[in-house]
Amino acid sequence: MTASKASRPSNSSIASGRRSSGGAEVATVWVSAGDASGDAIAADLMRALAAARPETRFVGLGGAEMVAAGLERFADQEALAIGGLLEWIPSLGPIAGTWRRVIRGLRQTSPDLVIVIDSGGFHLPFMRVARALCNAPILYYVAPQVWVWRAGRVRRIAARADRIAVVWPFEPAFWAERGVRTDFVGHPILDRTIAEAPLTDARGEARSKLGLDPERPLIGLFPGSRRNELLRHLPPMVGALRALRANRPDLEAVLVQAPSVDAERIAALLAEAGAAGEVRVVESRPEWLDAIDVGLAKPGTITLELLLRACPMVVVGRAHGLSVALARRSFVGSRVALPNLIAEAEVVPELLQAEVTPDRIAAALGPLLPGPHGPSPAAVAQVEALRNARGRLGTPGASVRAAKIAEEMLGSDRA
Known part of the structure; x- marks a missing residue:
């Protein structure tokens, strides 16, 4: 056929x-x-x-x-x-x-x-x-x-x-x-500038360009580009951020706004969660993927972009319960995160459905945050695995x- x-x-x-x-x-x-x-x-x-x-x-x-x-x-x-x-x-x-x-x-x-x-x-x-x-x-x-x-x-x-x-x-x-x-x-993403090899000091260059503190740890939130994704992912992401700040009060977070997302919608959701001043909402720019220390993202293209920038990440995904029940009947594999599918191994943590809670997310993110002497061992190991996975994508x-x-x-x- x-x-x-x-x-x-x-x-x-x-x-x-x-x-x-x-x-x-x-x-x-x-x-x-x-x-x-x-x-x-x-x-x-x-x-x-x-x-x-x-x-x-x-x-x-x-x-x-x-x-x-x-x-x-x-x-x-x-x-x-x-x-x-x-x-x-x-x-x-x-x-x-x-x-x-x-x-x-x-x-x-x-x-x-x-x-x-x-x-x-x-x-x-x-x-x-x-x-x-x-x-x-x-x-x-x-x-x-x-x-x-x-x-x-x-x-x-x-x-x-x-x-x-x-x-x-x-x-x-x-x-x-x-x-x-x-x-x-x-993959067409390899034709875009985001696929170019990061600079040796990409993090420092990006933070300087964006006017960010070069020392403070920074998490990037990527709840999705669809309305229902924002509703399901943003509240537990904010909850995880609060849990992490109990031990890391210096932790900063940015929500990188997808082009198709209404800024007013994001502001309303943050206000509903009582987090209007806790997360900075920024327009999508390539520099943010280099400036952050860790990404917290829903499954999809953003995880591929983070892979290309060799940025450690945790992937979380929630959908309507009935949708999931119907999907399970025809689910082929055991992974949904693109980096894991590409690597054919679990190189980034995946939390799905009932696992998407503030505590579980915080527990997965914590080991990836940088310490006083630089990147953590868990982050270094994940970056190496992401770079190996990148080699499987082919050529532009x-x-x-x-x-x-x-x-x-x-x-x-x-x-």
């Missing part, structure tokens, strides 16, 4: 209704990303494809980064910034509105190619509709993590996508065992490789 569809209609310029502009063929590419990390990945792909085909028109669903890269946006991804199997139910109205705008845009633009990024909950039904509405082939870039849970989605993804570009080195074998051919392109160039696949799918005939 492959993701290629021999029966798909021809993608010639006549069949797709492409237009010409100044003698160059104008291809319309629908790009769809449902969250902040997908927005960044899609924007990089768009830039790489535009460099090869400057006349390409990009339309679709996305966020600010995609708009900056040239997207004609038909729908904002904001309403989709919800994780979990059931957590979307209270936001059904806004999600339905986004869906209608997306389908209307798909009909209006008649794209020559459809590219979807991750977000399987939205894109699996979307691909089915896209197949019915237009003749465009579909590229799934950054396939859902079916190797962690809900492996039953493999056949549906393969049936609806013409090609599947995967980003983890162990994914091609997983898909091949299930009869599906994929294209391994590497994912965006260019994915763009070449998109070019192949658009066809080589140029006006």
